[in-house]
């Protein structure tokens with residue numbers, strides 16, 4: 678059963694994916710890059726660079742119709758990408774309003790056209806990622822499409838990212854389809870992973886989002902079958918942070934830019950580093966204050 682790193686805009690961009698793989702080794706089998714979209718008819722160059730950067734990554738696209746789909750898939754394939762995921766779950770109103778993400782899933786006739794257009798890219802392995810809404814109608818379309826696997830974020834659009842995943846509804850999907858399925862939603866510990874893997878042994882994979890941000894060692898711990906000690910975890914977190922910090926310091930100009938890129942790294946890590954350090958990091962608005970806050974994390978190597 679594969680472990681897949683979920684795409685999270687603003688968190689799992691290429692530097693995070695690359696350094697996460699470097700620090701935590703082979704725990705994650707596949708990293709899915711956050712979606713790229715068309716803006717004024719093109720993908721922003723830095724978004725494109727990011728999406729194609731990581732060798733173990735799947736690129737993700739969000740589109741509203743075949744025209745957008747073809748434009749995005751063409752650019753990605755021209756850049757050597759051979760694995761593309763179609764976002765059918767994004768609940769963000771600006772996307773949904775334009776018929777993208779969950780908005781495309783809500784228009785099965787448009788979705789059918791997009792799936793049909795996949796035939797024009799035989800060199801690409803396509804997958805899709807969706808929520809629970811309307812799965813009965815969507816599933817037959819996906820099953821007769823070139824899609825090779827389907828990730829289900831087992832929540833409804835209305836829930837956004839909160840609340841419990843609905844395992845019962847996911848079970849109904851698993852009973853209904855022969856498509857290789859990937860479970861996603863709320864996995865934040867080894868026992869969460871074991872519970873889902875135990876209940877659905879036929880899964881192709883389990884995708885982890887915020888669980889990998891709040892406990893970046895989770896995939897390695899699952900693979901190794903052991904819990905890492907607090908010190909081991911902090912050591913690896915600080916190692917990952919150092920690599921990211923050095924990368925941003927080299928690439929970006931000025932403390933403001935560096936801080937705005939590096940601070941999200943800590944957003945889900947409060948439980949690992951403690952409230953006091955997390956608060957000091959949030960408040961650290963100059964590089965010296967920020968670095969002092971990071972250095973205050975209790976660390977006993």
Ligand SMILES: Cc1cc2nc3c(=O)[nH]c(=O)nc-3n(C[C@H](O)[C@H](O)[C@H](O)COP(=O)(O)O)c2cc1C
Pocket residue numbers: 683684685686687710711712737764766767806830838861862863864884885886887888
């Ligand atoms: C800040 C944020 C950004 C996200 N960006 C994307 C995205 O670009 N593409 C996507 O398919 N899902 C995106 N998601 C959804 C996650 O991939 C995942 O489905 C969701 O967080 C549920 O998994 P989790 O409970 O393990 O975090 C995003 C979620 C969050 C919280």
